[in-house]
Amino acid sequence: xxxxxxxxxxxxxxxxxxxxxxxxxxxxxxxxxxxxxxxxxxxxxxxxxxxxxxxxxxxxxxxxxxxxxxxxxxxxxxxxxxxxxxxxxxxxxxxxxxxxxxxxxxxxxxxxxxxxxxxxxxxxxxxxxxxxxxxxxxxxxxxxxxxxxxxxxxxxxxxxxxxxxxxxxxxxxxxxxxxxxxxxxxxxxxxxxxxxxxxxxxxxxxxxxxxxxxxxxxxxxxxxxxxxxxxxxxxxxxxxxxxxxxxxxxxxxxxxxxxxxxxxxxxxxxxxxxxxxxxxxxxxxxxxxxxxxxxxxxxxxxxxxxxxxxxxxxxxxxxxxxxxx
Amino acid sequence: xxxxxxxxxxxxxxxxxxxxxxxxxxxxxxxxxxxxxxxxxxxxxxxxxxxxxxxxxxxxxxxxxxxxxxxxxxxxxxxxxxxxxxxxxxxxxxxxxxxxxxxxxxxxxxxxxxxxxxxxxxxxxxxxxxxxxxxxxxxxxxxxxxxxxxxxxxxxxxxxxxxxxxxxxxxxxxxxxxxxxxxxxxxxxxxxxxxxxxxxxxxxxxxxxxxxxxxxxxxxxxxxxxxxxxxxxxxxxxxxxxxxxxxxxxxxxxxxxxxxxxxxxxxxxxxxxxxxxxxxxxxxxxxxxxxxxxxxxxxxxxxxxxxxxxxxxxxxxxxxxxxxxxxxxxxxxxxxxxxx
Numbered sequence: 001x002x003x004x005x006x007x008x009x010x011x012x013x014x015x016x017x018x019x020x021x022x023x024x025x026x027x028x029x030x031x032x033x034x035x036x037x038x039x040x041x042x043x044x045x046x047x048x049x050x051x052x053x054x055x056x057x058x059x060x061x062x063x064x065x066x067x068x069x070x071x072x073x074x075x076x077x078x079x080x081x082x083x084x085x086x087x088x089x090x091x092x093x094x095x096x097x098x099x100x101x102x103x104x105x106x107x108x109x110x111x112x113x114x115x116x117x118x119x120x121x122x123x124x125x126x127x128x129x130x131x132x133x134x135x136x137x138x139x140x141x142x143x144x145x146x147x148x149x150x151x152x153x154x155x156x157x158x159x160x161x162x163x164x165x166x167x168x169x170x171x172x173x174x175x176x177x178x179x180x181x182x183x184x185x186x187x188x189x190x191x192x193x194x195x196x197x198x199x200x201x202x203x204x205x206x207x208x209x210x211x212x213x214x215x216x217x218x219x220x221x222x223x224x225x226x227x228x229x230x231x232x233x234x235x236x237x238x239x240x241x242x243x244x245x246x247x248x249x250x251x252x253x254x255x256x257x258x259x260x261x262x263x264x265x266x267x268x269x270x271x272x273x274x275x276x277x278x279x280x281x282x283x284x285x286x287x288x289x290x291x292x293x294x295x296x297x298x299x300x301x302x303x304x305x306x307x308x309x310x311x312x313x314x315x316x317x318x319x320x321x322x323x324x325x
Numbered sequence: 326x327x328x329x330x331x332x333x334x335x336x337x338x339x340x341x342x343x344x345x346x347x348x349x350x351x352x353x354x355x356x357x358x359x360x361x362x363x364x365x366x367x368x369x370x371x372x373x374x375x376x377x378x379x380x381x382x383x384x385x386x387x388x389x390x391x392x393x394x395x396x397x398x399x400x401x402x403x404x405x406x407x408x409x410x411x412x413x414x415x416x417x418x419x420x421x422x423x424x425x426x427x428x429x430x431x432x433x434x435x436x437x438x439x440x441x442x443x444x445x446x447x448x449x450x451x452x453x454x455x456x457x458x459x460x461x462x463x464x465x466x467x468x469x470x471x472x473x474x475x476x477x478x479x480x481x482x483x484x485x486x487x488x489x490x491x492x493x494x495x496x497x498x499x500x501x502x503x504x505x506x507x508x509x510x511x512x513x514x515x516x517x518x519x520x521x522x523x524x525x526x527x528x529x530x531x532x533x534x535x536x537x538x539x540x541x542x543x544x545x546x547x548x549x550x551x552x553x554x555x556x557x558x559x560x561x562x563x564x565x566x567x568x569x570x571x572x573x574x575x576x577x578x579x580x581x582x583x584x585x586x587x588x589x590x591x592x593x594x595x596x597x598x599x600x601x602x603x604x605x606x607x608x609x610x611x612x613x614x615x616x617x618x619x620x621x622x623x624x625x626x627x628x629x630x631x632x633x634x635x636x637x638x639x640x641x642x643x644x645x646x647x648x649x650x651x652x653x654x655x656x657x658x659x660x661x662x663x664x665x
Contacts, residue, residue: 052513159601189368189540194584194597201594216513219543223586223595260518262543264585266566270547274522275515278483 007210008041008064008178013073015056015063019283031282033059035234035290036073038309039317041178046204046211048225048242050218050257054279056234057214061180064212065097066090077178095125098171102183104163108155114141114166115151121173140169143206145199161192165199172203180212185220197224218261222246227315230254233290234282236309240316250318253291289321297322330502330534331357331380331419336394338372338379341387347605349375351558352394354632357502360532362525364549364566366539366581370602372558373538377504380536381421382411399501416447420495422488424507429491430479436490437475440464440497447498463493467523485516492523499531506538521548542585546570554578557603557613560632564639574641576618612644620645 015034018027034056041047051057063070066082075082077097085093098121101107108117115137122133138148144165155163164184171179184200185193201224203209215221221228222242229239230253238251249255256273263270275294280286286293292302301321309319338350350372357363367373378384380396382403396403398419403411415421423429431439440460445451451459457475464474467489479487488508495503505524509517525548528535537549545552545566552569554562554577562575573579583596600617603609609616615625624644632642 052515161601189602190542190581191368191584191598192601194586194595195599197586198595198597218514219586256515260514262517262521262541262547264542264546264570264582264587266546266570268546272518272522274518278485278516279513 005043006040007043007078008212009074009076010040010060010064011038011074011076013037013060013063013075014071015059015068016071029283032234032285033282034063034070035282035285037231037234037236039229039236039239041210041212043177044204044208044210045226046213046224048213048215048221048228049231050215050221050228051231052216052257052279054233054282055231056282057216057231058182060231061099061182061212061214065094065099065180067099092125095174096176097178097180098174098176100164100167100171100179100181100184103187104160104167105155105187107167108163110155113152113154114146114158117155117166118151118169118173121170125174127174136173140173143172143203144169145195159192160188161195164188164196168196168199168203172207175207176209178210178212180214182214183216184213186215186217193220200224218258230257233279233285235290235319236317237291237320238316238318239309240318244314244316248316250312250316250323251291251320252295252297252322256296289319327359327361329356330359330361330399331355331536332395332397333376333380334395334397336376336379336396337392338375338384338389339392340389345606348392348558348608349605350379351608353555353558353560355536355553355560357534357536359501360528360534361551362528362535362537362549364537364539364545364552365555366542366545366552367555368540368581368602370557370605371555373555374506376555377421377506377536377538380504381415381419382406382408383421416443416500417498418500419502419504420498420500421504421506422491422495422508424510427479427484427487430487432479435476435478436482440475440490440494443494444497459497460493463497464490466496466527467493468519469493483516484512485519488512488516488520489523492520492527496527496531496533500533502534502536503527504536504538507540508537509544510539510541517544524548542570542582554581557608558605559613559642561614561643562641563632568636568639574635574639574646575614575643576620576645577614578641612642 013034014036017031017033019029019031020026021028037060049057059068062068064075070083118137118140119133122128122136128136137151141148141150146162146165185196188196204211213224225242228242228245230237232253238254249258256275259271259273277294280293288304289302289307292298299321307319307321309317312318312323333353333355336350336353340347340349353376365373375384391404437457437460441453441456444456444459460475469489509520512520524535527533539545549566551565553560556577562578573582580598584598586595598617603613611627612625612630615621622644630642630644632640634640635646
């Protein structure tokens with residue numbers, strides 16, 4: 001059940017990567033991967049973040065867990081600002097926040113058995129003795145739909161879907177409150193994808209989990225999320241309840257994005273908004289609104305002033321000058 | 326009806342490995358008519374890419390081996406052609422674009438360099454200047470209007486632009502058939518929409534037939550007229566796009582369609598096909614989908630169903646609606662009766 005209690009509050013999160021050049025390796029520019037992003041995740045909900053490649057959605061997820069050190073901003077989790085914690089404090093805090101990665105082939109150590117992969121977080125956080133841990137591993141394997149004999153196998157002996165289940169079991173091992181799932185199903189086939197999505201939903205119900213679900217597939221995000229945020233070029237451009245966002249998108253980028261998704265129905269009516277050009281480089285993001293170079297409704301003010309990301313009524317946030325006109 | 330352009334019948338492409346024979350493509354029939362857009366869908370490992378590579382003669386042999394069947398292109402048998410004769414066909418008559426536009430372009434040569442090379446390979450009489458002009462024209466037709474592109478390197482272009490360059494290269498000799506292997510999978514949705522639009526436009530203008538290989542049923546619904554569904558190295562269903570989406574007959578196709586989350590659907594539990602794709606070295610007896618099929622009957626585990634027509638232009642490989650079922654049933658009942 002979704003409550004109104006906020007579990008995670010992200011305020012003005014920024015992650016800039018320096019570009020160095022010249023003989024002395026001085027800083028000659030910045031990649032603004034995440035550029036002033038704010039949002040809140042409520043307890044028990046799934047917040048989906050969508051966007052195209054390079055929009056900063058993964059960096060946002062990784063900065064929250066401090067797998068990337070944020071440049072500026074606050075990440076408040078249960079009252080504590082994660083960005084101010086020391087390394088050791090953060091390490092302990094990760095019991096509460098876990099991550100599931102995209103590539104089930106790259107995120108599991110090929111030299112470790114499934115059992116020892118799942119057991120590792122328990123050892124790191126000093127939970128239980130050897131016997132209890134073995135029990136826990138067995139339990140986790142069955143929770144994610146694998147058998148206990150799988151514990152002795154190595155990652156290459158599993159299919160992609162099964163590997164992703166191991167990654168999920170590893171994240172669940174320490175009973176976290178929040179799981180950041182970065183493209184957890186995009187490497188999987190459709191029939192396997194639906195198995196993993198159903199598993200994630202079941203686990204959320206059983207363990208009262210909160211998800212930050214990062215993906216580029218709009219249909220998947222609509223399926224699993226309660227609220228959805230859309231990112232473009234390091235910025236959050238729109239955020240609203242799922243149905244509100246998909247049925248009444250405000251931001252021209254969201255509209256174009258939604259209209260571009262191929263619908264698996266040959267009779268579906270298509271009013272496609274085809275955007276011209278490519279996403280600008282984040283090293284040199286446009287002045288004003290980041291989307292103005294491709295926006296079909298661009299006005300003079302869009303080229304000058306960055307629109308504010310604000311509530312347009314009943315929790316529907318958007319950053320667009322059109323809403324003021 | 327337009328003439329048949331490509332006719333693959335009973336194609337078997339097997340790979341001989343240390344651990345045994347992998348029957349990647351095992352008896353596949355596909356027909357593509359002139360000017361048609363046909364979709365070939367299936368999950369990873371179903372043999373869709375190997376099928377298309379076999380047509381182009383791009384499967385290294387060994388380890389690959391054509392164990393049977395024929396590929397006819399424009400009436401000409403391809404499986405017996407020499408490498409040189411195939412080389413002549415490739416690029417001129419049929420062309421292919423791939424999923425990864427980065428790996429298909431050579432990073433150390435400029436776009437112009439690579440395009441000119443390709444053009445002059447196929448059109449011997451063309452001079453360098455003329456080839457450059459042709460390349461520029463081809464790039465314009467795929468929506469790259471910038472002149473400078475010819476002197477740029479692949480890394481200077483975005484993924485969408487690189488795929489456009491690939492399409493321009495493939496289309497430069499006006500092939501009759503374009504095989505597109507997951508051309509939009511690596512691209513973002515807004516760029517995918519641009520590329521699909523472009524392919525539709527080229528098909529209309531040049532009447533090039535397209536064999537579109539993809540795992541994305543959304544792309545199929547948008548672009549294709551006819552759809553072929555593959556599973557574990559075989560064709561399991563074929564129909565025109567509307568019939569296939571509205572009235573799928575094979576349980577695999579139906580399951581696949583039910584398991585995609587749809588954009589305009591409210592949240593409810595997704596259907597999922599249980600289990601995994603079978604190991605190609607160890608295919609199940611009988612129907613290959615039977616271990617995952619909710620309608621599996623006794624006959625399905627015993628005998629392999631044939632690809633048989635259900636209605637006009639709609640074929641499926643399933644015992645559920647096959648006329649031969651009763652016959653096969655009788656055989657099995659007879660066998661069990663005699664053995665008991």
